[in-house]
Amino acid sequence: MTDDPLHTPLCDLLGCDVPILLAGMGGVARWELAAAVAEAGGYPTLGMVREDPALIASEVTALRAATDRPFAVNLIPAATDPDLLDTQIECCLDLGTGAFAFFWDVMPDVIARVKQAGCLVLHQVGTIEAASQAENAGVDVLIAQGIEAGGHVHGRSAGFELAQSIRRTSKLPVAVAGGISTGTDLAAALRAGLDGVQCGTAFLATDESFAHDYHKTRVTAADGTDTVLTDAFVLNWPKGAAVRVIGNSVTKALQGRYFGHDPATLPRETIAWDDTQPRLRFSTDSPLRTTTGDLEAMALFAGQGTGAINDIMPAGSRLRDMAETARQILAQEGQSPG
Incomplete structure (x- = not known):
């Protein structure tokens, strides 16, 4: 006790x-x-x-x-x-x-x-x-x-x-x-x-x-209103799986169309790497210590308590x-x- x-x-x-x-x-x-x-x-x-x-x-x-x-x-x-x-x-x-x-x-x-x-x-x-x-x-x-x-x-x-x-x-x-x-x-x-x-x-x-220092820093600079709920980062997961991320160039390009993305039709474009493993735009991979490339365009996961x-x-x-x-x-x- x-x-x-x-x-x-x-x-x-x-x-x-x-x-x-x-x-x-x-x-x-x-x-x-x-x-x-x-x-x-x-x-x-x-x-x-x-x-x-x-x-x-x-x-x-x-x-x-x-x-x-x-x-x-x-x-x-x-x-x-x-x-x-x-x-x-x-x-x-x-x-x-x-x-x-x-x-x-x-x-x-x-x-x-x-x-x-x-x-x-x-x-x-x-x-x-x-x-x-x-x-x-x-x-x-x-x-x-x-x-x-x-x-x-x-x-x-x-x-x-x-x-x-x-x-x-x-x-x-x-x-x-x-x-x-x-x-x-x-x-x-x-x-x-x-x-x-x-x-x-x-x-x-x-x-x-x-997590990569870039991701950590973005979390400390963000607040809950900077986060977006979307199913655009869905490669590697079932269709319709939503994530909450810090808004970035990918979410801005959606122009408010945050839902309705099908992993079967999304492009497979490599934007970063973990050693020899490619990381794709729209994938659920977030930037780790070992990641190099376009970190800004990756899924920067954060909850609304980030503020x-x-x-x-x-x-x-x-x-x-x-x-x-x-x-x-x-x-x-x-x-x-x-």
Whole structure:
């Protein structure tokens, strides 16, 4: 037991000190960032979407060398070739991975496979229907993602509205994601009866993030009104998959036609590179430390909470600042989340 007002049952389930989860941002949430979040008391997710199993193995190994705290591996079944997904899961299970974080379509067979291996499953959802499907499939934690979120956005509801609706009908722990970047946001989530928060943008703009410095700097200079929700950056994902990005030359060229783009008809034009891997205009790839080329035209993911992120700092410092601010707010109100 603990008298920390931030300690919720989700902390006990996941083995973390505070209910602040690192979103499994593809390419960005690598071992260095995950370790920093874990060591500061949060719960990290490695972003391994469509990655080669060899990279997954090296990232998991490096993370375990840096911390003995628990973590999850994020995979996106609906946006991954089935054969690759199978080898990814097999690799994780062989490594003894204790938890998975899934997103987008709920795939009961995939959930059952890792649950049968004794793993925890977190599932990010964008609708009440998806939450119900995930709960029925046996997941352990629901992450309600609001339309305010950066990166891929599943639903069209405000995060707190969705999370509280799910909370009323679900028996599972519910965390909220989307625009969460401050201790005030965390305190509001706990006051609302939620079990925790998940943050992406707030941790993208940190020293340990694998995002390119250009992307980090654009995040710190932007606010929520600079972001755009569009399905134009859809190569590598199913048709209609929307993302929230910082507006750039690509979104400006859309002239307000933000939706209705078909990956089958979009041009395949290389605009950047990661080593020998081409990065295409309209792809879901964001600029990483290793990326060279036209970074401005890439998907610069950011949520509507970006206005509160004004500098690049160590991830542990950002997490501790969030936690301390939330503690102060809750203490002033004399409220504990129980």
